Amino acid sequence: MKKKNILPEGTRDLILDECIVKRAIERDIDDIFYKWGYKEIITPTVEFYETFNHDSQTLKEEDMYKFFDNRGRILVLRPDMTIPIARAVETKFKDESLPIKLRYNSNVFRVHASLGGKRNEYTDCGVELIGLEDKKSDLEVLVLALEALEKLGLSDFKLEIGNIGFFEGVFKTLNISKESKEIIAQYIEDKNLKNLEDYLDEIDIKDEYKEFFNKLPWLFGDRSILEEAKVLAFNEELKANLEYLENLYSELDILGYGNKVTFDLGMVPRLNYYTGIIFRGYGEGVGNTVLRGGRYDNLITIGEEYIPAIGFSLDINSVIENVKTSEKINTIDKSCKIYYSSKYRIEAIRKSEQLRQEGKIVELIPDDSVNEIKVLL
Structure with missing residues (x-):
């Protein structure tokens, strides 16, 4: 095959019916966001590298497509939409009243390992609700996420909810290095139980912390998992985080979504700007995560003040082959x-x-x- 006919790793062409289905999904999801009062925002595909390279997030340098402009400055193809929107809010929305509700439909770019089977370019369709604390906005965004998953037309779906506070709450009384914390977090997120246990034996921490971290990867499932977790909640912050999840579940159950919600208290995303609830959406027959989101109260600043926020994005490309394709085509054709x-x-x-x-x-x-x-x- 001639080189000019070869695509870069992690990319692919969408053709014919795939394009029809993709555009139909995008319209359906965007219509939901629009009807909930979210205004559209379009940010540049290209951003400065520094926008993504600071302590509030952990996107690795090698995960980004980087290049130089004609003045020698490092640019990247945006690997994430939340951070560019945070930048836009800080610079363009300073005089706007809160809350600010934004929606987007944009391609993002991440470099994944060769032969890993993951796409390096995909379309994110999402929302950000900026300016309201957790109790005033988490429920709205979770319901919106569930409505979006439902609209995809998957045969079945689940929204898995965690709370980064249940992990972070331990470090109020545990003093270890940032590096050790990141290693523990990665092992828990990957559910790498053997390496986690071995590493905890290597570092000098009390047995109650070891027990907590070793059991955290197992704390996933239906609502009953929150009861099991109470045994491990050895400080008031951990107890408060569990109580908050219980209250959220009760409200979602009243709204008819109880059977669509599960929990994973060992959810520790690589992007460490999250501060509260975190959640992921899964669809039957879809290998990858369909939806990702969470609360990030320490990312956006206006003046000297941190502005609370929460949002999520849907990976549109991940569901193209799994939605009811004929139905999508027939409604448009x-x-x-x-x-x-x-x-x-x-x-x-x-x-x-x-x-x-x-x-x-x-x-x-x-x-x-x-x-x-x-x-x-």
């Missing part, structure tokens, strides 16, 4: 074909214009075997 010989070219164009005004999609097909124009609806 109103096309018809007009066959015509060269003698009737003008009449064919006039007829096609008439049909388009009626809302049809019209394809003109030259065919000298027909004596006039032939319309197939």
Whole structure:
């Protein structure tokens, strides 16, 4: 194969019906966000490297597509949408009243390991609710996430909720290095139980902390897992985080979503700007996570004040092959074909214009075997 016909790793072409399905999903999801009062924002595909390279998040340098501009400054293809929106809010929304509700539909770019099977370019469709504390906004965003998952048309889906506070709350009384904390977090997130146990034996911490960390990866499942976790909650902050999750579940259950919600208290995302609830959406038959989100109260500043926020994004590309494809295509495909010989070219164009005004999609097909124009609806 000629090199000019080879795509970079982690990318692919979408063609024909795939494009129809993708655009239909995007319209459906965007319509939900619009009806909830979220305004659209479009940020540049290219950002300065420094925007993503500071202590409030842990996107690794090698995970980003980097290049230089003509002045030698390092630029990146945006690997995330939350951080560019935070930048935009700090610079463009300083005089806006809170809350600010924003929605987006944008491509993002991440470099994944070769042969890992993950895409390096994908479309994120998401929202950010900025300016309201957890008790005033978490429920709204969780319900919006559930509505979006439902709208995808997957045969089944679940929203898995965690609380980074249940992990972070331990470090109020445990003093270890940042490096050790990150290693523990990664082992818990990956549910790498053997390496976690071995590492905890290597560092000097009390047995109650070891027990907590070793059991944390197992704390996932339905609502009953919150009861099990209470045994491990040895300080007031841990207890408060569990109580908050219980209250959220009760409200979601009243709204009819109880059977769609599970919990994972060992959820510790790589992006460490999260400060409260975190959540992920999964669909039956979809190998990758469909939806990711959480609360980030220490990322956006206006003046000297931190502004609370919460948001999520849907990975549109991950579900293209799993939604009810024929249903998506049939609801959009109103096309018809007009066959015509060269003698009737003008009449064919006039007829096609008439049909388009009626809302049809019209394809003109030259065919000298027909004596006039032939319309197939």
